[in-house]
Amino acid sequence: MRKQNASAPRTRDPSEWPSRREFLRRVGLTAAAAGAAGPIWWALRDPTGERGKPSEPVFRLRNYQVDPAPNASVLGIARGEQYEAMLRMAIGAIGGIGHFIRKGDVVLIKPNVAFDRSPKLGATSNPEVLAALIHLVREAGAAEVRVADNPIESPENCFQKSGIADAAHGAGARVYLPAPSSFEMLEVPGAKLIPRWPFFYLPFRGVNKVIGIAPVKDHNLCSASMTTKNWYGLLGGRRNQFHQDIHNIIADLALMMRPTFVILDGTRVMLKNGPTGGDLSDVVPGRTLVAATDMLAADAFGFHDLLGRKADSDRPEYLAIAEGRGLGTQDWRNVARKEEQVG
Amino acid sequence: MSCGGKGGGCSCGSGGDPKPPANAAQPAPGNTGLDGNGPELLSLMQRVPARPRPAYFASDPPPSADPKTARKAPGWMRFFRITRVRVISQAFFFGLFLFFCWVTWFSRLEGYPVSLFLEIDPLVAVATAISTHTVYRNLLWSLVLIIPTLVLGRFFCNWMCPYGTLHQFIGWLFNTRRNIDKVAINRYRPIFGLKYILLVIFFILALFGSLQIGLLDPICIMYRTVATAIAPAYDLSADTLASRMENAGVDAGFLRASLFRPGITDPRIFYGAWFVGLVILGLVGMNLIIPRFFCRVLCPLGAFLGFLSRFALWRIDRDLTRCTDCNLCVSHCEGASDPHAALRKSECFVCFNCIDDCPEDALSFRFLPVRKHAPAAGLLFGRPVISKRAETEIPAPDLSRRRLLFTSVAGVLAYPFLRLSAAVNPGAFHAKAIRPPGSVEETEFLERCIKCDQCLNVCPTNVLQPSTLKQGGLEGLWTPVMDMRIGFCQLNCTLCSEVCPTGAIQKISVEKKLGLKQFAPDGPIRVGTAFFDRGRCLPWAMETPCVVCEEVCPVSPKAIGTYDVQIKRWDGKMVTLNRPYIRPELCIGCGICEHECPVADERAVYVTAVGESRSKDRSLLLRSKET
Numbered sequence: 001m002r003k004q005n006a007s008a009p010r011t012r013d014p015s016e017w018p019s020r021r022e023f024l025r026r027v028g029l030t031a032a033a034a035g036a037a038g039p040i041w042w043a044l045r046d047p048t049g050e051r052g053k054p055s056e057p058v059f060r061l062r063n064y065q066v067d068p069a070p071n072a073s074v075l076g077i078a079r080g081e082q083y084e085a086m087l088r089m090a091i092g093a094i095g096g097i098g099h100f101i102r103k104g105d106v107v108l109i110k111p112n113v114a115f116d117r118s119p120k121l122g123a124t125s126n127p128e129v130l131a132a133l134i135h136l137v138r139e140a141g142a143a144e145v146r147v148a149d150n151p152i153e154s155p156e157n158c159f160q161k162s163g164i165a166d167a168a169h170g171a172g173a174r175v176y177l178p179a180p181s182s183f184e185m186l187e188v189p190g191a192k193l194i195p196r197w198p199f200f201y202l203p204f205r206g207v208n209k210v211i212g213i214a215p216v217k218d219h220n221l222c223s224a225s226m227t228t229k230n231w232y233g234l235l236g237g238r239r240n241q242f243h244q245d246i247h248n249i250i251a252d253l254a255l256m257m258r259p260t261f262v263i264l265d266g267t268r269v270m271l272k273n274g275p276t277g278g279d280l281s282d283v284v285p286g287r288t289l290v291a292a293t294d295m296l297a298a299d300a301f302g303f304h305d306l307l308g309r310k311a312d313s314d315r316p317e318y319l320a321i322a323e324g325r326g327l328g329t330q331d332w333r334n335v336a337r338k339e340e341q342v343g
Numbered sequence: 344m345s346c347g348g349k350g351g352g353c354s355c356g357s358g359g360d361p362k363p364p365a366n367a368a369q370p371a372p373g374n375t376g377l378d379g380n381g382p383e384l385l386s387l388m389q390r391v392p393a394r395p396r397p398a399y400f401a402s403d404p405p406p407s408a409d410p411k412t413a414r415k416a417p418g419w420m421r422f423f424r425i426t427r428v429r430v431i432s433q434a435f436f437f438g439l440f441l442f443f444c445w446v447t448w449f450s451r452l453e454g455y456p457v458s459l460f461l462e463i464d465p466l467v468a469v470a471t472a473i474s475t476h477t478v479y480r481n482l483l484w485s486l487v488l489i490i491p492t493l494v495l496g497r498f499f500c501n502w503m504c505p506y507g508t509l510h511q512f513i514g515w516l517f518n519t520r521r522n523i524d525k526v527a528i529n530r531y532r533p534i535f536g537l538k539y540i541l542l543v544i545f546f547i548l549a550l551f552g553s554l555q556i557g558l559l560d561p562i563c564i565m566y567r568t569v570a571t572a573i574a575p576a577y578d579l580s581a582d583t584l585a586s587r588m589e590n591a592g593v594d595a596g597f598l599r600a601s602l603f604r605p606g607i608t609d610p611r612i613f614y615g616a617w618f619v620g621l622v623i624l625g626l627v628g629m630n631l632i633i634p635r636f637f638c639r640v641l642c643p644l645g646a647f648l649g650f651l652s653r654f655a656l657w658r659i660d661r662d663l664t665r666c667t668d669c670n671l672c673v674s675h676c677e678g679a680s681d682p683h684a685a686l687r688k689s690e691c692f693v694c695f696n697c698i699d700d701c702p703e704d705a706l707s708f709r710f711l712p713v714r715k716h717a718p719a720a721g722l723l724f725g726r727p728v729i730s731k732r733a734e735t736e737i738p739a740p741d742l743s744r745r746r747l748l749f750t751s752v753a754g755v756l757a758y759p760f761l762r763l764s765a766a767v768n769p770g771a772f773h774a775k776a777i778r779p780p781g782s783v784e785e786t787e788f789l790e791r792c793i794k795c796d797q798c799l800n801v802c803p804t805n806v807l808q809p810s811t812l813k814q815g816g817l818e819g820l821w822t823p824v825m826d827m828r829i830g831f832c833q834l835n836c837t838l839c840s841e842v843c844p845t846g847a848i849q850k851i852s853v854e855k856k857l858g859l860k861q862f863a864p865d866g867p868i869r870v871g872t873a874f875f876d877r878g879r880c881l882p883w884a885m886e887t888p889c890v891v892c893e894e895v896c897p898v899s900p901k902a903i904g905t906y907d908v909q910i911k912r913w914d915g916k917m918v919t920l921n922r923p924y925i926r927p928e929l930c931i932g933c934g935i936c937e938h939e940c941p942v943a944d945e946r947a948v949y950v951t952a953v954g955e956s957r958s959k960d961r962s963l964l965l966r967s968k969e970t
Contacts, residue, residue, distance in 0.1 A: 115897070116835050152895060152939070154803035154833050156449045156606040161835060177606035179599070180579070181586030202589070220893050220901075221921070236608060240891045240941040244881065278834075278899030 058187040058196060063258040064210040068293060069095030075301060075337035076291040082343040083267070083289065084132040090291035091136065091261070093338035100209065100260050103141030107209040107260075109133060109173070112230050113149040113164050115276055116157045122268035122283035123276055124158070125213050127167035129265050129289065133213060134171035148176035148203035149233045176203035183236040190325075191252040193245060198237035212262040212295070216286065216306045218274030222246045223316040224307055225275045226299040227262040227292070228254050250318035254295060254327045264290035264298045266306040296328035297335050304332070425695045429501065433508040440505040444569045445603055447800045447842060456481070458797050460505065460562045461844040465489045465651075466644040467563075467793055470556045471845050473549040474790040479846035489651065496652035500638055500645055501677050501692035506561035507638050511677060514630035525674040528634060531681045531690060535639045536741035538646035540750045543742070545643055547754030552786065553761055553818055557794030559643050564623070567821060570800035571613040571809055572620040574603035579610050611805045612829060615821075619809070639679050639690070646740065649689035653738040658688055659697060660712035664723050665705035666730035672697035672706055682706060684732050689740040705730075764816030769960045774951035776814040777825040777932065779807060780832060780868045781840035781851040784958050791847035794821035798839035798848060806830030806934065807839060823848075825870065827934030827950050832870060834897045834933060871932030872954035872963055873902070873925050880947035882920040886912050890921045892936035892948050902929035903936060903948075927954065927964055 018026070046052045076093025078086035091097050101107060111125035119127055134145050147168040151158035155177045159165035168175050176182075178200055186199035214230035221243055222229065231253040232239065242249040266288035273282045286306045292298035296319050303309055303316070319330040329335060440460055447457040458481070461467055468485035472478050478485075488499055500507045520528065545556045557563040581602055585595035604611055613619075629636035638645050659682050672682045675697070680690035682697040698706045715734040721727055742750075765771035767789065779798055782788055799807045806829060809821040823839070825832060837856055840848045851868070854860045858867035873892075881889040882905075893903040905921035912918050925948075932950045940946040954963035 116833055150608060153831075153935075154449070154606075154836070155608065157803055157833055157836060159606075160450065178608045179582050179585075179602070179605070180608065180610045181582045183608075202586075205589070220905075221888075221890055238941065238943070240939045243889050243891045243894065244887050244941070246888075273899050273901060275894060276897050276899070276901075278897055282899060 056185050058185045059199075059201065060187050060189070061199075061204070061256065061258075062208075064208070064260045065258050065293070066100055066209075066260060069099045072099075072293075072336070073338040074292060074294050074297055074335040075332060077301070077337060077339040078289045078291075078342045079287055079340070080342035081287065083126075083129045084135065086289045086342045087129070087132050087136055087263070087291070089340050089342050090263075090289050093340075094261060094291050094293050097136050097140045101137050101140035101142050104143045105141070105209045106144045106146070106207045107137050107142045107211065108146045108148060108203055108207045109137070109211045109213060110230060110234060111147060111149060111164055112214045112225075112233060113155075113158045113162050114152045114233060116151075116153040116161045117277065118161055119163045120268070120280065120283070121277050122215060122270040123217065123274075123278070124162035124164065125215050126265050126267045127163035129263070129267060130164060130213060131167040131171040133211065133263060134168065134173045137211070138172055142209075145171075145173040146176055146203050146207065147173045148200060150178045150200045150236060151233065176200075178202075178236070186235075186256070188252065188256045191255055192248050193242075194235070194249065194252045194256070197235055200234045200236060209260045210257065212257070212259050213265055214262070215265045215268065215270070216302045217270040217277070218272050218282075218307065220274060222250060222318060223314070224299070224303050224309075226302050227264050227295045228299055228318065228322065230262075231257045247316065247318040247321055250316075251321040251325060251327070254318075254322040255325065259295070261291060261293050262295050262298055264288075264292065264302050264306075266290060266302060269306045271307065294328040294335065296322055296330045297332045297337075300330035301332040301337075424699060426699045429695060432502045433511070436503045437505045437508045440565065441569075444566070444574065444800065447797065448604060449801075449803050449836075449838060450606070452801075452838070452841070457801075458566075458795075458842050458844040459484070461566065461793070461795055461797065463488050464560065464562045464644060465492070466556055466560050466647045467844065469647065470545065470549045470554055471791060471793070473546060474552055474554050475787070479791070479844070480850070482844065488648075492648050492651045493654050495657050496655040496688060496691055496693050497645065497648040497678070498693040499648055500642075501694040504561055504638075504644075506565045506642075507635070507692070509565075510627060510630050510635050510637055513627050514634045517631055518634075522671075522674055526670050529673050529676045529679050531679045531687055531741075533741065535679060535690065536746075537640050538642055539649070539740045539742040540746065541641065542643045542646040542650075543747065543750045544754040544757060547751060548758055548761070549790075551758040551762075552790045553758060554790055554793060555761075555818070556643055557792070557821065559641055560793065560795075561637070561642055561644055563793050563795040566800065567794060567796040567809070568619055568623045569603075570796040571616045572623070574800070575611045575613065575616065576620075578602050578604055582610075607803075607805070609805075613799065613805075614808045614811050614826070619821075635677055635679070638677075638692070649740050652688055652691070653740075655688060657708055657710055658712060658736060659686055659691060660707055660709040661686075661730070661734045662705040662707070663715055663728045663730045663734050664726040665703040666701075666732075667703055667705075668730050668732060669702065671700045671702060675700055686736045687741075688736050688738045761816065761818040764818060766814060766816045767818045772952065772961065773814045774953070775824065775826070776810065776819070777827075777871045777934075777950060777952045778955070778957070779823055779825060779839045779848050780856050780870050781837065781843075781848045782870075782957055783847060783849060788822070788847050789818060791845045792822045793845055793847075795844065796821060796823065797842040797844065798823045801838040801842050802830070803836060803838065804830030804833055804938075806832055806938075825934065825950075827937035828946065829938075831935035831938040832933040866956070867898075867931045869931045869954055869956040871934075871950040871952045872927055873930050873932065873934070873936055873948055873950050875923060875925060876945070876947045876949065879942050879945065880923065881941070882922045883947075886910065886918060886920065888918065888920055889941065890923055891939045891941060893921070893923055895935045895939045897933060897935060898929055898931060900926075900929065902926050902931070923948070928966070930954070 072095040073093045076090035078090040080086050111130050113124050115123045117123040137145050165175055182200060182202035183198040184201035185196055187196055188194055212227050212230050214227045217225045219225040229250050266286035268283050269286040270277045270283050288306060290298050290301060300315060300319055323330050443457045446452060446455045462481040462484045465485040465488050468478055468482040548555050581598050585598040588595040626637045670683045676682060677694040678690040678692035680687045766773045796809055806825045806827060807823045808826045810819045810824045812820060814824050815822060835853050837851050837853055840851045855862045856868050858865055877883040881887040890905055893901060893905055896903045902925060903923050904926055905923050907921050909917055909919050934950040936948045937946045937950050940948050953961050955961050
């Protein structure tokens with residue numbers, strides 16, 4: 001290449017000039033890019049840092065109760081060994097399954113599947129009773145029955161070992177195991193300790209009836225775990241903080257969930273070493289199923305009758321707290337109740 | 344991999360682009376296409392009378408004016424070429440491997456041989472046989488690879504190995520090389536001998552009782568990577584996507600069913616997942632620089648199979664009366680075994696690309712081929728010899744005696760370097776080196792564990808973690824340890840002992856784990872002991888009720904008891920505190936107390952390895968059985 005003469009004027013040969021079209025295209029593109037930068041940044045501006053914080057959507061649970069049937073009892077107590085007949089009797093006493101479950105309902109049943117234990121150890125809901133319950137609910141015309149819990153131990157193992165998974169599948173229900181994405185933030189207006197807490201939301205999508213079915217167990221901290229404490233299994237997050245004020249937590253659970261009805265599964269009663277048990281000697285047969293529209297009454301009854309803790313003053317504190325907040329009555333002796341020996 | 348129409352050979356694997364026409368057919372000066380070889384080729388073509396070529400060589404003009412008379416193999420035969428069959432085999436075994444990873448889970452196991460790839464891996468069997476003098480349980484299956492390799496060569500590398508398939512596929516997918524560069528990149532290089540050096544070092548370490556093959560064994564790498572990086576990453580993405588879809592009202596059932604690890608509350612996490620992930624990205628990425636980099640340079644399993652294949656009765660044979668020394672056979676050679684010259688038997692992956700690529704039909708896979716030098720007369724079996732290179736083989740791996748000597752010394756020295764690390768020594772074992780239940784005593788454990796992390800794969804609670812350098816130095820790297828902050832050892836679960844291929848975790852029953860029935864005299868298997876940090880425990884240090892630990896303790900009677908005291912709190916309120924303590928005779932070290940402890944960072948109750956029943960050195964109580 002020839003070296004340029006340093007003194008020559010640095011002008012461009014007109015033949016190197018861009019065409020008008022080329023000039024407009026390139027200058028226009030650059031101007032558009034430069035001009036767009038400002039508005040985009042303006043639209044994204046966040047002078048205080050507040051806009052950049054993630055917004056957490058919350059949802060609320062509906063009230064799943066139905067109006068009480070005329071002349072129905074609050075507690076239906078069936079004694080015996082034939083679970084389906086006992087359930088029919090007990091639920092019949094509180095209004096009958098047809099009163100609670102209508103054709104086309106989507107029903108969620110919440111058993112206690114907290115631990116990886118075989119059914120005979122009594123740490124989890126009795127799978128045979130669950131199967132009978134699903135059968136009744138489907139008979140009443142439910143479009144779909146779902147079974148869900150968020151256990152303490154590994155979910156798949158708990159559902160399998162407890163027999164709940166097989167029982168639910170066998171009876172035609174769909175089992176929901178938790179996944180990291182199945183939790184949403186639940187808002188419970190009026191709750192003292194859990195006004196917002198991650199909740200196992202996925203199985204509740206589209207549900208319009210909720211039934212709880214819980215075993216009767218001794219509990220190291222809150223004295224007894226029955227139908228009210230059972231809702232613990234629908235929460236996620238840092239549940240291990242609950243023990244710092246367990247009674248107020250359980251009272252909050254009673255506020256959080258207003259179920260269609262609950263079943264207290266007194267077929268196996270864990271008298272000691274609860275809530276995990278682990279030894280057959282911790283469990284005695286209870287031969288009882290209780291259906292209730294009032295969780296507190298059911299739990300108070302179970303505490304007295306099934307756990308055999310007769311002094312009312314020993315009752316778990318959460319029953320009194322929940323009663324004080326108008327969530328039911330623990331005075332099981334004075335509610336309408338019907339008891340029958342079945343079979 | 345759609346190069347079937349080209350006929351000249353499926354390049355499946357390392358280059359899908361069409362082959363340039365063999366320039367030798369219609370020589371054009373200065374455009375031979377093969378640098379360095381072109382002139383040679385031209386002169387050859389002028390010397391030698393033309394010979395009919397296979398008609399399927401597409402770039403050729405039809406040999407006769409009437410195309411109907413052209414010799415053509417039937418369509419199905421061309422489709423089911425041996426290289427295509429090979430690709431089908433690779434896809435099958437890759438799919439089988441992923442399937443095994445997918446079913447390695449509580450609800451799916453159903454007796455599938457999920458560790459099969461490890462059990463047929465001869466390196467695992469031989470290395471553990473060197474370190475333990477026995478062949479554990481299903482490792483006998485490795486014979487199904489050892490014997491065919493002795494007969495056929497390293498076919499495993501290009502027909503079965505899922506890691507090899509991954510490398511080949513990525514190399515093929517992202518290949519940008521021109522043909523001419525492929526010939527250069529796929530020739531043998533001295534660095535490819537490194538794998539033999541590594542193998543010798545691994546074997547010498549195994550001889551001393553330190554099993555390190557798992558660091559580089561491809562099957563171990565694959566299982567480990569899926570367990571700690573790929574499956575968790577897939578599940579996290581798929582679960583998030585599924586929930587987005589469900590929120591939008593779309594059914595995501597298939598996506599939920601595809602999860603590797605369904606039914607978990609928290610995403611699975613693993614120590615050092617980043618490192619395992621980066622290692623596989625790096626090694627796979629190396630294919631862009633050197634095809635099959637891992638297989639050719641590092642793979643100790645390939646090296647071992649290379650040693651075996653020197654006895655192989657079959658190998659690639661080159662017909663000197665047909666070979667024109669065009670070097671096209673090298674262009675897709677997976678193993679860099681130099682089929683165009685002296686064949687390196689120990690490097691050949693038996694991929695058959697060379698046979699497929701040869702425009703002259705000069706190559707074949709033959710039983711006991713005879714080495715042939717080009718005879719002076721220029722005739723072989725009555726036909727004129729074309730190739731200038733002798734037909735011969737290099738049977739043994741590229742490892743000279745001096746190198747072997749140096750390598751052996753290096754191995755002998757490496758052993759004390761590793762073993763003198765404090766962490767793997769009985770004198771200073773790490774408190775958090777908590778081994779899964781059923782594990783053999785630590786010295787024996789290091790003789791057996793191949794770091795495949797199948798136990799991590801199957802563990803339902805995520806408690807099993809790959810050891811970092813902290814718990815076991817390099818020697819213990821990626822071996823399983825339990826981190827009770829992340830998970831806990833589930834009482835009725837013995838899955839890790841089921842899938843362990845080498846018996847580092849011996850197959851145990853639930854009865855043995857819990858000390859039930861006939862195992863009652865031995866008591867339960869303890870993996871460690873729980874301790875309270877009273878300075879951090881809420882009832883002990885902060886006047887706050889808690890005892891989650893007691894609630895979740897799964898043994899009966901509970902190994903955590905409480906002292907129940909009424910105290911006047913700082914604000915004058917009376918509070919009942921259940922202050923927990925450990926009953927060490929009952930504690931099995933499962934760690935659910937640590938997992939559930941609300942003091943989230945440094946737990947107020949925690950398990951350490953002391954008191955584990957597999958080791959006398961690490962026992963705690965004089966009377967360790969239940970009193």
